[in-house]
Amino acid sequence: MFGFREFSADGHDKFNQNNEERLAFVQAIFKKLDLPPNVVFLGHSRGSENALKMGSTNADLTQGIILINPLGVKRHRSARPFFKVGLATFVWNLGFLKWFMGPLLYNIYHCMGLRVPDGSVAGRSIECMFRANLKDQLPFIEKINASSTRTLILYGGKDALIEERVSRHFAESFAENVEQVCTEKTSEEALMKRIERTFDDRRNVSVFCTSDGHFIQKHRAELIAKTVKFMLDC
Numbered sequence: 001m002f003g004f005r006e007f008s009a010d011g012h013d014k015f016n017q018n019n020e021e022r023l024a025f026v027q028a029i030f031k032k033l034d035l036p037p038n039v040v041f042l043g044h045s046r047g048s049e050n051a052l053k054m055g056s057t058n059a060d061l062t063q064g065i066i067l068i069n070p071l072g073v074k075r076h077r078s079a080r081p082f083f084k085v086g087l088a089t090f091v092w093n094l095g096f097l098k099w100f101m102g103p104l105l106y107n108i109y110h111c112m113g114l115r116v117p118d119g120s121v122a123g124r125s126i127e128c129m130f131r132a133n134l135k136d137q138l139p140f141i142e143k144i145n146a147s148s149t150r151t152l153i154l155y156g157g158k159d160a161l162i163e164e165r166v167s168r169h170f171a172e173s174f175a176e177n178v179e180q181v182c183t184e185k186t187s188e189e190a191l192m193k194r195i196e197r198t199f200d201d202r203r204n205v206s207v208f209c210t211s212d213g214h215f216i217q218k219h220r221a222e223l224i225a226k227t228v229k230f231m232l233d234c
Contacts, residue, residue: 017128019136023053030054037061040228044068044217045161046128049137055149056140064150064231066224068217069159072170073134078112078161089130092123113160113214138173145175150234151204152195152227153177154220156212164208171206178202182209188223196230 015021039061043051048070055065079085092101102119105126109116116122144151151174155167171177178198182191191207198205209216217224 016131017124018131019049019053019133022050023057026050026054027057030058035061038063038232040064040066040231042066042068042224042228043070045214046071046132049132052137052144053140055151056143056147059143059147059149062149063234064152064228065144066152066154066227066231068154068224069156069162069214070153070167070170071132071134071137072162072166073137073173074166074169075134076162076166079129079132085126085130089127092126098123141173148203150199150231152231153204153206154209154212154216154224155206156214156216157208157210158212159214161214168206168208171204174204174206176202177204177206179206179208182207182212184211188220192223192226192230195227199230199234 037060039058040063041051041055043049043066045068048067051065051067052070055062075082088101088105091097092105098119102123104119105122106116106119109122109125114125116125153167153171153174155162155164155171157164159167168179171179180191180194180198195205195207209220212219
C-alpha cells in the first residue's frame with residue numbers, strides 16, 4: 001500500500017491504490033535506482049501484480065520474474081463476494097465510520113491469518129483489494145509470452161486466500177509453462193534440479209506446493225534464492 005504512514009497516521013488521501021498508480025510508483029523508484037540489465041522481479045500476493053508488470057514493462061533489463069502466491073486473473077475466494085468488498089471500501093471511505101470499520105476490518109483480517117498492525121492498515125488493505133483489476137494483467141502476460149523472459153510461479157495447495165484452480169489457471173496463461181509438484185516428501189535439492197532442467201528448454205515453470213499456504217516465501221526462501229541466482233547466472 002503506497003502513501004501509508006509515510007506522510008500521516010492515516011495515509012495520504014491523494015493515493016487511491018489502483019493498479020496504474022502502483023505501477024507508476026514502483027517504476028519511478030526503479031528508474032531512480034538506474035540498475036544495469038540482469039534484474040529479477042519478485043512479488044508475493046498483491047505484489048505479484050507489480051512484479052509481473054515491472055518485468056513486462058522493462059523487458060530489456062529483465063532476466064526473470066518470480067511470482068509467489070500470485071493473485072491470478074480470476075477472482076479468488078478472499079475477494080468474494082465482491083460486492084461485500086466494494087461495500088466495505090465505500091463505508092470505509094465515508095470517513096466518519098472509521099471508528100467502527102477499523103476494528104471490524106482489523107479482526108476480519110486477523111481471522112484470515114493476515115496480521116495487519118491496526119484498523120487503518122486494514123481499511124487501506126480492503127480498498128487495495130477492491131481496486132485490484134485482475135484482468136488488466138493479461139496484456140502484460142502476452143508481452144512476457146512474446147519475450148525470452150523466464151518466469152517462476154509458486155502457489156500452495158493449502159492457501160486459505162487463493163484457490164488452487166485460480167492459481168493454476170493463472171500459471172497456464174504463460175506460454176511454455178510446465179508445472180512441477182512439490183510435496184512434503186520432495187527435497188528442495190531435487191526440486192531445484194527439476195526447475196533448472198525445465199528451464200533448459202522452457203521459459204516458464206510453475207511449482208504447486210501441495211502442503212504450503214499463502215506465505216510460501218517463509219518456508220521456501222532458500223529455493224527462491226537459488227532460483228534468483230540461477231536466473232541471474234543464465
